[in-house]
Amino acid sequence: MSSLQVRTMRVSAPVTTHAARLELLEYFLAHHDDLLRCAQASLDWLARHASVRRVLCLAVDGEASQLVGLAGVGVPADDVELFSLALSESHDPLIRALSAAGPTVVRAARINGHPGRSTPFGAGPFAAIPLRGARDTDDDAVGLLLMRSGTPISPDVSWLAAVLGQKIDQIRGRGSLAEEVHKLRRERALFFTIINAVTDPIMLTDTEGRLIVANARAEKLFAATEEESEGRRRAVELNNMLFSAALSRTAVEAPSEARELLLVDPSDGSDLLFEVLSSTVEDPREGTGIVSVLRNITDLRRATEQIEENYQKLRIAELAVRAERDRLNLIIDSVADPIIVTDQSGATVLMNAPAEELFTVAPDADDTAQRTVQSNDAHFSSFISGLLLGETGPGEIRRGEIGLMNPNTSEQIPVEAIAGKVLSETGELTAVVTILHDRREALERTRLYEQLRVASDELQMRVQSATAELATQNELLRRQAIELEQASRLKSQFLANMSHEFRTPLNAILGYTHMLLQGVAGELPANVKRQLTRIDSNGRHLLTIINEILDITRIEAGKMPMQVSEFNLNELVSEVMTELDPVITRSRLMVSARLSPESPVMVTDRQKVKQIVVNLLTNALKFTHQGGVEIGVEMEPDRRTASVAVTDTGIGIAPENHEKIFEDFRQVDDSPSRQYGGTGLGLAICRRLANALGGRITLQSNLGEGSTFTLTIPAEAPQ
Amino acid sequence: MNDKPPLILVVDDYQDAREMYAEYLQFSGFRVAEAKNGNEAVEQAFALKPDLILMDLSLPGIDGWEATRRLKADDATRHIPIVALTGHALAGASEGAKRAGCDSFVTKPCLPDDLVVEVRRMLNTVKQG
Numbered sequence: 001m002s003s004l005q006v007r008t009m010r011v012s013a014p015v016t017t018h019a020a021r022l023e024l025l026e027y028f029l030a031h032h033d034d035l036l037r038c039a040q041a042s043l044d045w046l047a048r049h050a051s052v053r054r055v056l057c058l059a060v061d062g063e064a065s066q067l068v069g070l071a072g073v074g075v076p077a078d079d080v081e082l083f084s085l086a087l088s089e090s091h092d093p094l095i096r097a098l099s100a101a102g103p104t105v106v107r108a109a110r111i112n113g114h115p116g117r118s119t120p121f122g123a124g125p126f127a128a129i130p131l132r133g134a135r136d137t138d139d140d141a142v143g144l145l146l147m148r149s150g151t152p153i154s155p156d157v158s159w160l161a162a163v164l165g166q167k168i169d170q171i172r173g174r175g176s177l178a179e180e181v182h183k184l185r186r187e188r189a190l191f192f193t194i195i196n197a198v199t200d201p202i203m204l205t206d207t208e209g210r211l212i213v214a215n216a217r218a219e220k221l222f223a224a225t226e227e228e229s230e231g232r233r234r235a236v237e238l239n240n241m242l243f244s245a246a247l248s249r250t251a252v253e254a255p256s257e258a259r260e261l262l263l264v265d266p267s268d269g270s271d272l273l274f275e276v277l278s279s280t281v282e283d284p285r286e287g288t289g290i291v292s293v294l295r296n297i298t299d300l301r302r303a304t305e306q307i308e309e310n311y312q313k314l315r316i317a318e319l320a321v322r323a324e325r326d327r328l329n330l331i332i333d334s335v336a337d338p339i340i341v342t343d344q345s346g347a348t349v350l351m352n353a354p355a356e357e358l359f360t361v362a363p364d365a366d367d368t369a370q371r372t373v374q375s376n377d378a379h380f381s382s383f384i385s386g387l388l389l390g391e392t393g394p395g396e397i398r399r400g401e402i403g404l405m406n407p408n409t410s411e412q413i414p415v416e417a418i419a420g421k422v423l424s425e426t427g428e429l430t431a432v433v434t435i436l437h438d439r440r441e442a443l444e445r446t447r448l449y450e451q452l453r454v455a456s457d458e459l460q461m462r463v464q465s466a467t468a469e470l471a472t473q474n475e476l477l478r479r480q481a482i483e484l485e486q487a488s489r490l491k492s493q494f495l496a497n498m499s500h501e502f503r504t505p506l507n508a509i510l511g512y513t514h515m516l517l518q519g520v521a522g523e524l525p526a527n528v529k530r531q532l533t534r535i536d537s538n539g540r541h542l543l544t545i546i547n548e549i550l551d552i553t554r555i556e557a558g559k560m561p562m563q564v565s566e567f568n569l570n571e572l573v574s575e576v577m578t579e580l581d582p583v584i585t586r587s588r589l590m591v592s593a594r595l596s597p598e599s600p601v602m603v604t605d606r607q608k609v610k611q612i613v614v615n616l617l618t619n620a621l622k623f624t625h626q627g628g629v630e631i632g633v634e635m636e637p638d639r640r641t642a643s644v645a646v647t648d649t650g651i652g653i654a655p656e657n658h659e660k661i662f663e664d665f666r667q668v669d670d671s672p673s674r675q676y677g678g679t680g681l682g683l684a685i686c687r688r689l690a691n692a693l694g695g696r697i698t699l700q701s702n703l704g705e706g707s708t709f710t711l712t713i714p715a716e717a718p719q
Numbered sequence: 720m721n722d723k724p725p726l727i728l729v730v731d732d733y734q735d736a737r738e739m740y741a742e743y744l745q746f747s748g749f750r751v752a753e754a755k756n757g758n759e760a761v762e763q764a765f766a767l768k769p770d771l772i773l774m775d776l777s778l779p780g781i782d783g784w785e786a787t788r789r790l791k792a793d794d795a796t797r798h799i800p801i802v803a804l805t806g807h808a809l810a811g812a813s814e815g816a817k818r819a820g821c822d823s824f825v826t827k828p829c830l831p832d833d834l835v836v837e838v839r840r841m842l843n844t845v846k847q848g
Contacts, residue, residue, distance in 0.1 A: 500777060507828035508735040514830045515739065520746045543828060 020049050021159065028167050035059070035171045036184060039070035042164045047073045050156040052147060058083065059131075059143035059168055060098065061181070067094060068181070070143070070168075097128035098141045104128050105149050125149045129161050133169025142168045201274070201294040204281070209244030212289060221263055221272075221294075235266035246276055247290060261294065273298040338415075338436040341422075344429045346381060346388050355436070361407050369407040376404045380434070383417050387432050396421070401439070414439045495553050502546045510539045548681040555688045562605045562692065564717050569600040569609075569633050569642055576613045577631070580621075587621045590628030598635040600642045604717035608689045609644075612697070615682045616646040616709045624650035627706070635715070641695075645710040653701040662687045662697070686711075694718040725770035725842055726750040730760040730786070731804065732778050736827075740773060743831035744838070757781025761789050764796050771838060771845075775827075776805045776816060784819040791820030800841045804829065 024045045031037045039057045046052040054074035061068050069083030089095050093106040107125050127149045130141030142165055145157070192215070195202050201218035205211055211222055222243065224236040246261045261274045274294040281289050329350075332339050338355035342348055351359060359380070361373040379402045387398055397420050404413045419434040513536045515521075517529065524532070554560050573593055577584070584591050602609070613631075620629045627649025635642045653661060662683050683697070690697045695713030727749045731737035734755070741751040752767050754760040757778045764772060772790070776783030783803065790796040803821035816824050823841050825834060 503828050504733050504736065508733075508739055510828050511736070511739045511743070511831050514832060515743050515746070518743075518746075518832060520743065 020045070024160075025163065028163070033171060034184070035168065035181060036070060036188075038167050038171070039164065042160055042167075043071050043073040046157065046160055050154055050160070052157070054148060056080065056083075056146040057131075057143060057164070058085075058094070058146065059172075060087065060140070062172070067098070067144070070181070094128060094144060094146075097144055098130060100128075100130055100141075102130070103153055106146075127153065129153065129157065131161055131165030131168060133165055133172075141165065142172065198293075200296060201292075203292045203294075204289050205247065205292065207288050207290060209240070209247050211240075218294070221266065224266065231269070232266040235264045235269065239263045239266070243276075243292075247278060247292070260297070271298070272296060273301050335435075337438065340380070340434045340436070342384060342388075342432045342434070344388065344431070346384065346432075349431060357408070358404055358406065358413070358436070365407065368410065372405045372407040372410065376407070379404060380417075384419055384432050384434060387419055387421060388429070402436070404436070414443065491553075495550060499546060499550045503543070506539060506543055506546070510536065510543070513539065545681075548685060551685050552681060552688070555685070555692070560608070560689075560692065562717060563607060564604055565606050566601060566603045567606045569602050569635075569644065570595040572606065572610055573613060573631055573633055573644060576610060576617060580614065580617055583618070583621055587624070589621060589624055589626070591617075591621075592628065592630050594630060594632040596633040596635045596642075598639070600633060600635040600715070602642060602713075602715050604693055604713060604715075608693055609711075609713070612686045612689050612711050613644055613646075615686050616644075616697075616711065619682060619709070620646050620648035620650065620707070623707075624648040640715055641712060642715050643710055643712040645708055647706065647708040649706040652703045652705045652707055653699065654703040655701075658699050658701070661699075724748050724750050726752060726767060727838060728752045728754060728760065728763055728767065728769035728772045730754040730757075730772060730778070730783070731775040732756055733775070736775075740831060740834060744835065747835045749838070757783065757786040760786045764790050764799060765793075768796070769799060771841060772799055772801045773834070773838070774801050774803050774821065776803055784816070787816075787819045787821055798845075800845050802837060802841055 024041065027041045028038055031041070039059070043052075043055050043057055046055055052073070054072075056072045056075050056079065057070040058067050059070050060066075065087045067083075067085040067087060069080035072080040085092060085094055087095060087098075093104070097104045097106065104127070105125050106128050127147050129145040129147065131143040131145060133142050145161055145164075147153075147157075195213075195215040196217075198215060199217060201221055202215045203211060203218045203222070204213040211218075214222060221239050222236060224233045226233075242261060242263055246259055249259070259276045259278075261276045263272045263274060264270075265272050273296070275297045276292055276294050278290050278292040281291050283289060332350070332352045335352060336354060338358055339350075339352045340348060340355045340359070341350040348359070358376050359373060361369045383398075383400055383402055397418060399419075400417050402415050402417050404415055405411065406413055415436040416439050417434055417436050419432055421429055422431040422433060424430045513532050516524065516532050517536065551560075573595065577591065577593060617629065617631065629646065629648045632645040632647065633642070634645070687697055690711055690713065693713045694717060695711065698710045698712065699707065700710070701707035727744050729737055729741050729744070729751055730753075731740070732755050737753055737755065741753055744751045752763055752769060754763045757780050760772070760774065760778075760783075761781070763769070774783045774787055778786070781789075783805075787801050787803070790799065790801065800822040801820065802823040802825055803816040803819075804825050804827055805816065823837060825837055829837075
């Protein structure tokens with residue numbers, strides 16, 4: 001059994017010094033009566049200092065007359081434990097080797113001849129070195145060292161064979177070796193059976209952490225042979241370091257207290273957590289040692305962590321639930337409509353603030369409020385009772401109207417109640433959720449809508465009647481317009497007729513006067529001639545007045561329609577000058593025309609333009625006593641506007657009178673005794689005509705400085 | 720009619736005016752016949768074949784326009800120049816007269832002298848034509 005091996009943890013340099021030999025001898029002294037230990041220590045010493053890989057130590061048990069195995073290095077434990085060969089087998093090479101003087105070579109094939117047995121040295125031959133006691137060197141050897149035969153038998157081997165033989169002989173001299181060995185073996189086997197039965201690693205170490213005894217579980221963690229893998233050896237090394245460090249801490253800090261120690265599982269590299277309980281033991285022979293029990297708490301820790309984790313999960317879940325509930329509460333509270341949740345028995349589970357206003361009341365509230373709340377409660381209960389009694393199917397919504405009252409204000413609150421069932425997974429009724437919707441606003445809206453509709457109808461009726469009235473008025477206006485038009489036409493007709501009626505006698509008056517002046521009745525005396533001339537001039541004036549009044553009337557009545565034709569403005573001015581030639585001659589003034597070189601072709605009402613020019617020229621001649629009159633015709637470069645300017649060197653007009661002279665029946669001198677004849681309608685007519693042509697008449701003049709009247713009109717009359 | 724002065728038919732319902740023009744035309748050397756309405760004017764024109772007709776357009780019964788149209792519609796009288804006389808200075812009056820067939824147009828009041836000038840001008844135009 002490998003667990004029987006005892007070794008030191010620290011490895012010294014393999015040099016066979018006196019110190020090394022002394023070390024072994026010291027060990028012999030320390031374990032003076034422990035045959036097995038001494039044998040094992042010897043073989044270990046050989047392995048260390050003499051480079052012996054495989055060696056087996058056998059000893060003669062005198063009482064049992066057997067050759068038995070004591071210890072081995074590099075050989076299976078069973079080969080040591082179970083080795084037994086009767087001394088009576090005198091032909092066996094091993095038995096014979098006992099009596100040999102020196103080392104003998106044994107062929108493995110020979111011992112392989114025994115059934116159930118095998119040699120630990122494989123098929124090859126091996127050397128058997130006799131171990132001799134100190135008392136009589138001629139006696140048979142007390143035991144054998146078996147080694148591979150290729151191994152040279154060094155001085156160290158010879159020395160060890162000598163001292164080990166003496167030691168065995170010394171121990172055997174005190175009693176039966178076999179008995180001793182068996183007793184020890186039983187005790188030890190029992191001991192290891194016990195400690196190996198403990199699943200926790202148990203170790204005895206010296207104060208520096210060197211492993212003295214370890215159970216199987218501890219060996220897995222802290223011991224490794226050289227054959228084992230590099231990773232495993234390193235893990236073991238690491239565990240030893242960690243354990244030594246933990247031990248030293250324990251020694252310094254709190255010797256009896258349990259400590260946690262994290263180690264590496266050499267088989268799979270996983271972390272293992274141990275709780276270490278160490279206690280110091282004093283042994284007179286072994287000195288101070290430390291017994292450590294390691295309890296694997298990795299799983300415990302894992303379980304703890306799992307529990308912790310579960311707990312955290314639970315906490316988180318609880319928080320989530322709480323948050324969900326809070327959110328739900330928030331939602332319910334943020335709804336302006338009252339919401340009530342009742343359980344299956346009709347008891348209120350939850351209500352939001354608006355619902356609380358209706359269904360709860362402060363304990364100190366007055367009786368009215370208390371009664372109102374009770375009444376509200378009764379109304380609500382009767383509403384949901386149907387749901388609770390299962391009158392409605394699952395998922396069905398119950399709607400209804402309830403007349404509630406505000407407990408604080410005693411205000412009637414008609415509400416529309418909408419209730420739905422909340423069913424559990426098994427379809428059991430768990431709660432009823434009811435939302436109450438204040439219908440006042442809706443009712444108010446309906447009322448307003450109705451008012452609006454009535455108002456709208458009324459308005460529509462009014463509009464209809466107004467429209468009818470408007471139609472009547474329109475008809476009336478239309479008739480009036482027709483009548484006015486007829487009246488206007490009648491007026492124009494009347495004026496035309498009047499004009500005719502005026503002219504007919506005037507025609508006779510002027511005609512006869514003229515005839516008399518022409519001498520139809522013979523030569524007349526000078527005074528009669530002068531009197532007839534007065535009749536003539538006044539008659540002419542009267543005729544002018546009649547004509548001009550007629551013109552004004554016609555313009556105002558729109559009876560002077562535009563008669564558009566194309567003509568040359570230069571030619572028109574020349575024509576006017578020709579027609580007025582008698583007047584010009586009579587005036588004795590210089591009259592000149594400055595015509596436009598642009599050939600001013602106009603498309604407008606020639607008759608009206610001519611009338612204006614005649615009037616302006618006539619006025620100029622009338623109000624000019626000396627000097628001259630110039631008529632200037634100009635066409636604007638863009639050929640869109642033309643002008644006729646009549647400039648005289650006459651009396652002129654003060655600026656303040658510039659507007660006045662364009663008014664009806666106005667001259668600068670309105671006095672009855674005025675110097676100049678005329679109706680005062682000429683310029684008024686000219687301005688109206690100019691406007692009708694889309695143009696205007698402007699005046700530049702000062703008193704005593706002459707005047708310039710300018711007619712400006714578009715070359716093409718506006719449509 | 721070569722040595723005889725031209726015969727002028729003066730048509731006007733207003734006696735004073737008619738006689739005034741007649742008198743002055745005679746004074747000016749013309750022969751004159753008179754008619755005081757449209758029917759008379761047409762009858763006289765056919766009967767006398769005057770050299771020129773002075774036709775007042777505003778007449779009782781058949782008015783000047785209608786009389787002119789009838790005369791201008793007949794080959795016997797079509798050649799006789801007709802000078803229209805009107806007190807209507809309304810725009811379009813002269814147009815209406817021309818459409819009716821008048822050869823010339825004089826607005827009343829018209830001085831006898833001016834009328835004679837127009838009569839002579841028309842007679843000359845016819846002669847030249």
